[in-house]
Amino acid sequence: MNPYIEILRPTNALMAFIAVLLMAIIGHTYNYEIILGSLCVFIATGSGNTINDYYDYEIDRINAPNRPIPSGKIELKRALYYSLILFLVSIILGFIISLENGIVVILCTILMIIYAYDLKQRCFIGNLCVAILTGLTFVFGGLITKDVNLGFILGFFAFLMTLSREIIKDIEDIEGDKKEDAHTLPIIYGTKKAVMLAVILNIITCILSPLLYYYNIFSIVYLIIIIIADIIFVYSAYLAVQNQSKESMHKISKYMKIGMLIAFVSFAMGAL
Amino acid sequence: MNPYIEILRPTNALMAFIAVLLMAIIGHTYNYEIILGSLCVFIATGSGNTINDYYDYEIDRINAPNRPIPSGKIELKRALYYSLILFLVSIILGFIISLENGIVVILCTILMIIYAYDLKQRCFIGNLCVAILTGLTFVFGGLITKDVNLGFILGFFAFLMTLSREIIKDIEDIEGDKKEDAHTLPIIYGTKKAVMLAVILNIITCILSPLLYYYNIFSIVYLIIIIIADIIFVYSAYLAVQNQSKESMHKISKYMKIGMLIAFVSFAMGAL
Known part of the structure; x- marks a missing residue:
């Protein structure tokens, strides 16, 4: 290239x-x-x-x-x-x-x-x-x-999902980052607290997600699709609490990426 | 109280x-x-x-x-x-x-x-x-x-003015902050560079300010009043470059507060 x-x-x-x-x-x-x-x-x-x-x-x-x-x-x-x-x-x-x-x-x-x-x-x-x-x-x-209001609302969801995933990625990279003397969240506060924060952000996202239907922003189609994303996020949170190994975090980071993509699809489909 | x-x-x-x-x-x-x-x-x-x-x-x-x-x-x-x-x-x-x-x-x-x-x-x-x-x-x-677009635009101007003024306040407090081992901008990068940044922010604000008239957001009344605020900002910038003593910075911080208030008045009057 x-x-x-x-x-x-x-x-x-x-x-x-x-x-x-x-x-x-x-x-x-x-x-x-x-x-x-x-x-x-x-x-x-x-x-x-x-x-x-x-x-x-x-x-x-x-x-x-x-x-x-x-x-x-x-x-x-x-x-x-x-x-x-x-x-x-x-x-x-x-x-x-x-x-x-x-x-x-x-x-x-x-x-x-x-x-x-x-x-x-x-x-x-x-x-x-x-x-x-x-x-x-x-x-x-x-x-x-x-429709800046909508951009703002969806941006907030993207913000929450990205923040959670970035923390998971930091946990995945903890060994390499330690060698470089980097000051990531899991290095400073420990893996356990970092996982907890990522999980809390995940759960908040899931709890707030039906609001986009409730406030009449998206149709019922959104609600049906977002449930799939929510299940993936909750499952990722469950995995993160169970196992904090590099491999596990790598898998979770991937799942969350898929969850985010499904969420984006639900936004698009819910607006049709 | x-x-x-x-x-x-x-x-x-x-x-x-x-x-x-x-x-x-x-x-x-x-x-x-x-x-x-x-x-x-x-x-x-x-x-x-x-x-x-x-x-x-x-x-x-x-x-x-x-x-x-x-x-x-x-x-x-x-x-x-x-x-x-x-x-x-x-x-x-x-x-x-x-x-x-x-x-x-x-x-x-x-x-x-x-x-x-x-x-x-x-x-x-x-x-x-x-x-x-x-x-x-x-x-x-x-x-x-x-009118979130307008809130966003005015918020951006408030952001620029506040950022500049916060830096000036840090220069004013430099002696006390040094004793507390604080890491403010003027302590880390020196008063000169901090003043320069505050002045640049001030000038950017002044240069951008006519845009609110140009884009038909506010009437000509806005333009007339904002010129007063701009003069105060440019004068503050001039003073900041001339004299970086605590007293001078204290005065500039006050001038900038007045400038901001006049800017807010110009927003209100320009919208009538």
């Missing part, structure tokens, strides 16, 4: 793209602003990933020597300029769509830069930052489809 | 109350939800201040022995329960207004608790947290007046 594409982590950036498309499907909005918006979040996420690689240069030399910067395919300074230019492009795209969308992109840019520079090393705050960014993608989409 | 009122820091909590009222004036919305909402943010801010005092117990014994907890007027554990009950009340009030308002209160509660527990000691992240909370108050108000 071209290193300038690879450094964007396109699969990851595509998730943000899909979040905006999901809002378009839910809002039955298919216009050029959706295309601009999807492009905008793709570029913004990509530039966030790039500046992350820029700051991780030292660590990646040992842990991920094949990444574009440590492998020498992209010069360090050049990666920084590349990401700053992409940030600027995404901000401009945001303001072309609307003042509000531009503001969201600026906020996300600030968060992504301080995340890459500092926050990701901070216990829990790094997780919180990733979850907020995920939630803001839905708000961004809602601003385009003129 | 009754210690259970005093610990809420009512003057500070009143500012959140006023932000919601401001949104009501701008949106010409005068209903019972505005009353509920104003009460809700007052209680939420008060409980945030209470849990802050709970975690600051040790420091306050030396620095602020007359505060309700160190003076023995409120028992430590009792202060914690008091704040948790108030948090719960504010969350319930939020959900009575709407699902979205309830979500905002939950988000703010999470932020306020981790701020009190940990974030306020973190260089810049603490400032960022206060600024985000201030911004969210406007979003909360906008959700009630059914």
